[in-house]
Amino acid sequence: MSERKITAPSSNPESEPFYAAAKEGRFLIRTCTGCGKSHWYPRTLCPFCFGATEWTEASGNATIYSFSPMRRAGFTIAYVTLAEGPTMMTNLVDCDMDSLAIGQPVKLAFKPAEDGTPVPCFTPA
Amino acid sequence: MTIRGKAYIAGAYEHPTRKAPDKSVAQLHAESAAGALADAGLTKDDVDGYFCAGDAPGMGPVNMLDYMNLRVRHMDSTDLGGCSYIAAVAHATEAIMAGKCNVALITLAGRPRSEGHSGTAARPGNPNIPDSPWETHFGPSTVNLYAMAAARHMYQYGTTSEQLAWIKVAASHHAQHNPHAMLRDVVTVEDVVNSPMVSDPLHRLDCCVVSDGGGALLVVKPEIAKALKRPLVKVLGGAEAMKGQMGGDVDLTYSGAVWTGPAAFAEAGVMPSDIQYASIYDSFTITVLMQLEDLGFCEKGKGGAFVADGNLISGVGKLPFNTDGGGLCNNHPANRGGITKVIEAVRQLRGEAHPKVQVPNCGLALAHGTGGLLGSRHASATLILERE
Numbered sequence A: 001m002s003e004r005k006i007t008a009p010s011s012n013p014e015s016e017p018f019y020a021a022a023k024e025g026r027f028l029i030r031t032c033t034g035c036g037k038s039h040w041y042p043r044t045l046c047p048f049c050f051g052a053t054e055w056t057e058a059s060g061n062a063t064i065y066s067f068s069p070m071r072r073a074g075f076t077i078a079y080v081t082l083a084e085g086p087t088m089m090t091n092l093v094d095c096d097m098d099s100l101a102i103g104q105p106v107k108l109a110f111k112p113a114e115d116g117t118p119v120p121c122f123t124p125a
Numbered sequence B: 001m002t003i004r005g006k007a008y009i010a011g012a013y014e015h016p017t018r019k020a021p022d023k024s025v026a027q028l029h030a031e032s033a034a035g036a037l038a039d040a041g042l043t044k045d046d047v048d049g050y051f052c053a054g055d056a057p058g059m060g061p062v063n064m065l066d067y068m069n070l071r072v073r074h075m076d077s078t079d080l081g082g083c084s085y086i087a088a089v090a091h092a093t094e095a096i097m098a099g100k101c102n103v104a105l106i107t108l109a110g111r112p113r114s115e116g117h118s119g120t121a122a123r124p125g126n127p128n129i130p131d132s133p134w135e136t137h138f139g140p141s142t143v144n145l146y147a148m149a150a151a152r153h154m155y156q157y158g159t160t161s162e163q164l165a166w167i168k169v170a171a172s173h174h175a176q177h178n179p180h181a182m183l184r185d186v187v188t189v190e191d192v193v194n195s196p197m198v199s200d201p202l203h204r205l206d207c208c209v210v211s212d213g214g215g216a217l218l219v220v221k222p223e224i225a226k227a228l229k230r231p232l233v234k235v236l237g238g239a240e241a242m243k244g245q246m247g248g249d250v251d252l253t254y255s256g257a258v259w260t261g262p263a264a265f266a267e268a269g270v271m272p273s274d275i276q277y278a279s280i281y282d283s284f285t286i287t288v289l290m291q292l293e294d295l296g297f298c299e300k301g302k303g304g305a306f307v308a309d310g311n312l313i314s315g316v317g318k319l320p321f322n323t324d325g326g327g328l329c330n331n332h333p334a335n336r337g338g339i340t341k342v343i344e345a346v347r348q349l350r351g352e353a354h355p356k357v358q359v360p361n362c363g364l365a366l367a368h369g370t371g372g373l374l375g376s377r378h379a380s381a382t383l384i385l386e387r388e
């Protein structure tokens, strides 16, 4: 079973710095300078208090919140909860689909999309 | 001020087609509108308000009202996905209360079956949809975003595939009596759990049908409803809400029904235990289970036990649901099931459901829908109706 090709992410001015950092191997999230909370997906205004936010580097450590293996299509859609707090949508990669479990520790694994852009996937830790 | 008793559903029509390669989408809207007018005993010149949503082609009211050549004084194209038409009944009631219209027409129609659109295809990216640059490339299809909710519910509450299967079994028991239903064969729990896995843990028979079709409703002011010859179906309460990823505080174990249920019941002045018939949006089996819990028909996390053993089958269980066969077996026109939910509730309250599934002396019914995607972001709408 070959893995599904990841399509190139669409991009807008709020997402461009994330993918620029990803090309340097850095995984950024945004954190509020007012309330201090990190959130996902990244926004200029904090979704909790509408305060200003800034890019902060995340550890890449996470646990599986939920997932669904698409065996025929060759990919696993998932939500993972980052060590920094927010839960994000991703794909689980380089793994045996049938041995995954909710609560399992995973770590960041950037994978190239069709256009080469690294996108944040996760793999068992 | 509430919408309680301020309008009635005087006309309801479900287009009989399930595959319409020879009809246009606008035609299906108009044929549905004509059907609802005939049902109510009204004419097109009586319509002075129009409500539609994202399935209406072009600019919605502008293109559709031109096609039907209707002159209205109030328009609303609020798009809440598949539950738009449930919310539209409440919005129409609000407009009637405000004197903005007297006869509100709501239409839905679409041809996803003829056009080859289903819920397993990934969506194209769009950089202006704020979540798209972060999600679309991961390939989430509609079914994935319900499967992840099901997986988490199973993890957290011990819900099983067999319990989810009972929802499909109940729908199939009802669909066998509906000559228009796409799937009329009665299925068993084994049939469901042994059907091919689509997006683990959801099987093919956990998913709704893909059908062409349409429907229409007429919401009218009380004086007009009382002058017509149809049974009186009164709007008692309605509520709407949106639930998303909450900045990353994702919780896939509940839906926006936790907010719309209490609000609609409070407005109606009734309790979940008073409801005699429930139309519950059934894009997937998990959608039904989660909404039943969130609306308060059972304790949170106990939905699996609640739906098991035929408890949703009319004449058998405590809460007859989707007696037309629902989206799971009957019809899911335009990939949006909200209007058929209201239509079957109206049939039940009028005593016009199929005799094999008619709830005796049905006086109080609920219609509830989820529009969008349960596992990422969705709208919820609840409507409570009473036979007067």
Ligand SMILES: [Zn+2]
Pocket (backbone or CB within 6 Å): A032, A033, A034, A035, A036, A037, A046, A047, A048, A049, A050, A051
């Ligand atoms: Zn903040």
